[in-house]
Amino acid sequence: MQDVTDLPFMRVAAHYGAPDYFFTEFFRVHGQSRPEKHILRSIVENKTGRPVFAQLIGEHVPDMVRTVKELLQYPIAGIDLNMGCPAPKIYKKNVGGGLLRDPAKINDLIGALRDAVPGLFTVKMRIGFDSTENYERVLGLINKHGVDLLSVHGRTVKEGYRSDVHYDFIGTAVRTVRCPVLANGNVTSADKAAAVLAETGAAGVMIGRHAIRNPWIFRQCRERLEVERGLRTRLTGGSASQPTAIDPAGRVVPNPPPSSVLCPPSSVLCAPSSVFAPTLADVREYITRLYRETQTPDIPEKAHVAKMKKYLNFVGQSVDAEGRFLHEMRRAMTEAELFAVCDTHLLTEPAKLFATEPYPGIIARPNCETPVESCSLDTVTA
Numbered sequence: 001m002q003d004v005t006d007l008p009f010m011r012v013a014a015h016y017g018a019p020d021y022f023f024t025e026f027f028r029v030h031g032q033s034r035p036e037k038h039i040l041r042s043i044v045e046n047k048t049g050r051p052v053f054a055q056l057i058g059e060h061v062p063d064m065v066r067t068v069k070e071l072l073q074y075p076i077a078g079i080d081l082n083m084g085c086p087a088p089k090i091y092k093k094n095v096g097g098g099l100l101r102d103p104a105k106i107n108d109l110i111g112a113l114r115d116a117v118p119g120l121f122t123v124k125m126r127i128g129f130d131s132t133e134n135y136e137r138v139l140g141l142i143n144k145h146g147v148d149l150l151s152v153h154g155r156t157v158k159e160g161y162r163s164d165v166h167y168d169f170i171g172t173a174v175r176t177v178r179c180p181v182l183a184n185g186n187v188t189s190a191d192k193a194a195a196v197l198a199e200t201g202a203a204g205v206m207i208g209r210h211a212i213r214n215p216w217i218f219r220q221c222r223e224r225l226e227v228e229r230g231l232r233t234r235l236t237g238g239s240a241s242q243p244t245a246i247d248p249a250g251r252v253v254p255n256p257p258p259s260s261v262l263c264p265p266s267s268v269l270c271a272p273s274s275v276f277a278p279t280l281a282d283v284r285e286y287i288t289r290l291y292r293e294t295q296t297p298d299i300p301e302k303a304h305v306a307k308m309k310k311y312l313n314f315v316g317q318s319v320d321a322e323g324r325f326l327h328e329m330r331r332a333m334t335e336a337e338l339f340a341v342c343d344t345h346l347l348t349e350p351a352k353l354f355a356t357e358p359y360p361g362i363i364a365r366p367n368c369e370t371p372v373e374s375c376s377l378d379t380v381t382a
Contacts, residue, residue, distance in 0.1 A: 001208050002026065003310070007042040008293040013211060014048035015289065017219025020204070021051040023124075026082050026096075029058030029067045043074050051077030053122060057085060059095045059105060061112045068116045078120030078148070081113060086126070086157045097157030100129040103137050107144075114145040124151035124184070124206070127169040130158040135169065139176045151182040151206045170200040182206040189356045190217065190224035190275060197225075213314040213358065215286055216278050223275040281350035283315065287342055291335075305338050313365055317358035319345055326362065 002025050010022055025039050035054075043052050054076045058064050068079055083106070085096030092098065099106055114121055123142060127135050142150050152173045154165040165185035174181045180203035183196045187205045196205055211217050278286075290311060295304055309330060316326035325345040332338040358364075 001212075004212060005042070006038065007045055009290075010042055010046060010048055010050075010052075012286075012290050012293050013215055013218070014050065016215040016286070017217075017222070018048050018050045019207070019211070019218045021053060021077060022046075022048070023053045023055045023080050026055045026057040026085070027067060027071070029056055029063050030060065031063055033058075033063065033067065035067065035070055040074065043076055053078045053080045053120070055080040055082055055124075057082040057090070057095050059093075059099060059109065061109055064109065065112055065116045068113060072118075078122055079113065079117045080122045080124060081110065083123060083125040084151075084153050084157075086155075086160045091129070091157055097126055097129060100126060100134060100138065100157060103134050103141065106138060107141050110141055110145045110147065114147070120148045121146075122149040122151070123147050124153070126153045126155055126157050127166060128156045130156060132156065132169065136172070136176065139173055142177045142179065147177075147179055149180050149182065150177055151184050153184040155185055167196060167199050170196075170202060174201040174203075180204070184208070188358060189214070190220035191356070193221045194224055194228065209314055209364070212311050213317055213364075214278070214354070214356075216276055216282075220275050227274055277356075278354045279350060280319070280346040280352045280354055283319070283354050284342055284346040284350070287312065287315065287346075288339075301335055302333060305332060305335060308338065317362045317364055318355035321355075321359040321362070323359075323362045 005022060005025050010018075013019070013022075022042070024042050027033070027035050027039055043054065046052050052075075054071045054074070056064060056067060056079065058067070071079065082096050083099045085091070087096070090096040090098065094102065094105070099109070110123065125138065150173060152170045154167050154170045155161070155163055167183065167185075170181065170183045170185075181200075182204050183200045183202035184206040187193050187196055187207045188210050193205045193207075196202070205221070207217055207221075214220075287308075291304075291308055294307065299307070309332075312329050313326065316323070316329060319325040325341065328341045328345070329338065332341055
């Protein structure tokens with residue numbers, strides 16, 4: 001995520017339960033480009049203990065190959081190609097999601113990158129540009145060039161972040177490509193992750209903005225899925241690998257349909273207490289940590305407060321159902337004003353649980369209902 005997945009945020013995420021691996025902000029590749037120093041920091045200074053993939057966005061094959069060779073000098077886990085960014089200023093340059101209009105270009109680019117990357121080479125994409133007509137052809141190219149991991153956001157580029165996510169298309173990718181597939185798009189919670197995995201058959205999920213709202217989400221996903229594995233082992237006589245689901249009555253359903261949600265929240269067998277549930281006091285501590293980690297001497301207080309609002313726009317989706325926190329936070333101009341708002345809304349009832357899902361109708365960025373203008377936090381939501 002541009003403007004987010006930098007070194008300070010990686011450190012914060014790791015404190016609360018890191019993902020299995022990180023992807024950097026994208027390195028912009030063109031004729032005069034060199035890997036951005038602030039993004040390189042998230043690779044060379046990363047002490048989270050998690051692998052970091054270097055993400056590229058570009059379309060000129062020689063420049064992309066040159067950049068790969070430069071990045072291979074650093075301790076990266078692999079190279080990731082971005083074919084999903086939906087920002088008009090990005091896709092109009094035929095990069096990011098814009099590549100999905102040109103399968104021939106994708107063939108050349110993925111082929112060249114596969115040849116240039118001796119280790120892991122991953123791709124993230126959407127299901128099409130303004131339609132899905134090229135989708136299966138692109139999936140064929142993923143197989144043709146031996147991509148090691150594919151992440152699929154289940155919307156077209158033109159749908160931005162506004163439509164429902166088409167998880168059935170992610171399922172198509174799972175059945176079509178030979179590499180593991182990560183499902184992406186509106187993975188809002190551990191329960192939603194379990195549902196998406198059950199529906200799509202994906203190997204895992206990729207979580208972006210909802211890790212800003214809830215930095216415990218990766219820990220919760222692990223705990224939630226561990227509960228499921230334990231249930232399947234106990235209820236199927238010791239076999240955790242047999243396809244099963246747990247219906248709302250707590251019964252085992254062998255070989256369930258893809259839409260089955262494994263161990264729904266209503267089932268007492270889910271042992272929800274085994275999944276960490278943060279309180280509003282925990283959220284207040286998270287905000288303090290995030291503020292301090294992202295603070296640098298060269299950023300004026302007002303500018304840093306403005307940056308924090310980008311994060312807190314997402315956090316506020318789960319603070320209160322009326323959106324009062326968001327309303328007041330957005331009007332804070334100083335550090336003192338910002339933390340006074342946080343204290344009012346997070347420490348008045350510190351033991352109250354932070355909502356697992358965003359409250360209905362509480363939008364991180366109001367302009368999400370209009371065409372997306374950027375891949376930054378200024379404009380995107382779910």
